[in-house]
Amino acid sequence: xxxxxxxxxxxxxxxxxxxxxxxxxxxxxxxxxxxxxxxxxxxxxxxxxxxxxxxxxxxxxxxxxxxxxxxxxxxxxxxxxxxxxxxxxxxxxxxxxxxxxxxxxxxxxxxxxxxxxxxxxxxxxxxxxxxxxxxxxxxxxxxxxxxxxxxxxxxxxxxxxxxxxxxxxxxxxxxxxxxxxxxxxxxxxxxxxxxxxxxxxxxxxxxxxxxxxxxxxxxxxxxxxxxxxxxxxxxxxxxxxxxxxxxxxxxxxxxxxxxxxxxxxxxxxxxxxxxxxxxxxxxxxxxxxxxxxxxxxxxxxxxxxxxxxxxxxxxxxxxxxxxxxxxxxxxxxxxxxxxxxxxxxxxxxxxxxxxxxxxxxxxxxxxxxxxxxxxxxxxxx
Numbered sequence: 001x002x003x004x005x006x007x008x009x010x011x012x013x014x015x016x017x018x019x020x021x022x023x024x025x026x027x028x029x030x031x032x033x034x035x036x037x038x039x040x041x042x043x044x045x046x047x048x049x050x051x052x053x054x055x056x057x058x059x060x061x062x063x064x065x066x067x068x069x070x071x072x073x074x075x076x077x078x079x080x081x082x083x084x085x086x087x088x089x090x091x092x093x094x095x096x097x098x099x100x101x102x103x104x105x106x107x108x109x110x111x112x113x114x115x116x117x118x119x120x121x122x123x124x125x126x127x128x129x130x131x132x133x134x135x136x137x138x139x140x141x142x143x144x145x146x147x148x149x150x151x152x153x154x155x156x157x158x159x160x161x162x163x164x165x166x167x168x169x170x171x172x173x174x175x176x177x178x179x180x181x182x183x184x185x186x187x188x189x190x191x192x193x194x195x196x197x198x199x200x201x202x203x204x205x206x207x208x209x210x211x212x213x214x215x216x217x218x219x220x221x222x223x224x225x226x227x228x229x230x231x232x233x234x235x236x237x238x239x240x241x242x243x244x245x246x247x248x249x250x251x252x253x254x255x256x257x258x259x260x261x262x263x264x265x266x267x268x269x270x271x272x273x274x275x276x277x278x279x280x281x282x283x284x285x286x287x288x289x290x291x292x293x294x295x296x297x298x299x300x301x302x303x304x305x306x307x308x309x310x311x312x313x314x315x316x317x318x319x320x321x322x323x324x325x326x327x328x329x330x331x332x333x334x335x336x337x338x339x340x341x342x343x344x345x346x347x348x349x350x351x352x353x354x355x356x357x358x359x360x361x362x363x364x365x366x367x368x369x370x371x372x373x374x375x376x377x378x379x380x381x
Contacts, residue, residue: 018059019134026136028054033142037378040112040147049106058096060088062129072119079108116145146374163358169333173202179323184233207331209253213261217268219322228266235264238325268322275318354381
């Protein structure tokens with residue numbers, strides 16, 4: 001090999017080695033954005049970036065093109081590209097020395113759109129030396145954009161919509177009691193059923209009671225008057241049962257008659273049609289056609305009874321589920337006061353859930369405090 005060819009080959013090899021080393025040790029480069037989460041002000045997202053390189057990292061003859069890119073659902077938007085050079089290269093906006101390392105600062109802004117709230121700031125980098133190129137990264141350096149100025153200008157909208165926090169949340173638990181045909185007494189087996197156990201557990205939480213609702217039904221078999229009476233009696237027996245139960249559990253409002261509402265539906269044709277539709281019974285369409293086309297309920301019932309080949313299936317699978325009463329207990333979910341939320345947001349924000357934390361930002365008009373809260377929400381949640 002001639003001396004000239006050897007020198008050229010060696011230079012090319014050294015060029016490639018320099019870029020390979022930069023790629024292999026790229027994780028030693030540190031990037032910091034200020035603030036940690038990007039913010040939108042006046043329709044712009046500003047980026048302030050600091051990068052620091054360790055000694056012996058940056059190849060003397062290399063340049064690196066850095067391009068921050070905000071990536072979000074449906075697209076991406078790039079900030080301007082900045083070129084950084086080694087001490088023997090040209091064309092860069094800042095120089096990093098090989099022996100000592102160094103740093104550079106970067107500032108730019110792009111136009112804001114709502115899609116950017118859920119986004120990732122990706123820093124893409126391409127290192128170049130002579131005719132060689134090497135992709136470095138990319139590195140994710142920030143998540144999300146907080147439209148702080150928009151939120152400050154429209155605090156009421158934020159309070160009602162964006163944070164999702166509710167001052168009043170109603171929790172509820174439901175239990176169903178099933179009866180024998182034409183009966184209204186509550187059997188012992190029903191009192192120990194799983195949904196009654198769940199109702200008791202809910203009642204024992206000790207929450208303030210919002211309302212207690214009892215809805216009773218009868219299966220459509222027999223005369224309308226008889227079924228109305230059966231439904232009424234089921235409502236009364238269920239009301240008496242739940243009152244005794246809640247009083248024994250010392251539930252808030254158990255003795256307050258104003259909290260109770262009762263409704264006797266009578267024949268539950270709506271439930272009948274729904275159960276038939278969801279069953280494996282043959283001729284479902286024929287049954288539902290009778291239900292929807294005959295207004296006289298007693299004639300309707302008789303025609304269904306005349307379907308002897310399928311009536312046994314109705315008696316086994318559908319009608320027993322309509323002989324029932326439903327109990328619904330609704331309670332207020334315990335909430336912190338606004339004052340407690342405001343205090344915790346700046347002292348121990350980790351004690352708040354994300355909705356409480358975002359809501360707390362609406363309790364102050366100080367933009368710096370709001371920004372701190374939003375950043376903490378991103379960090380914690």
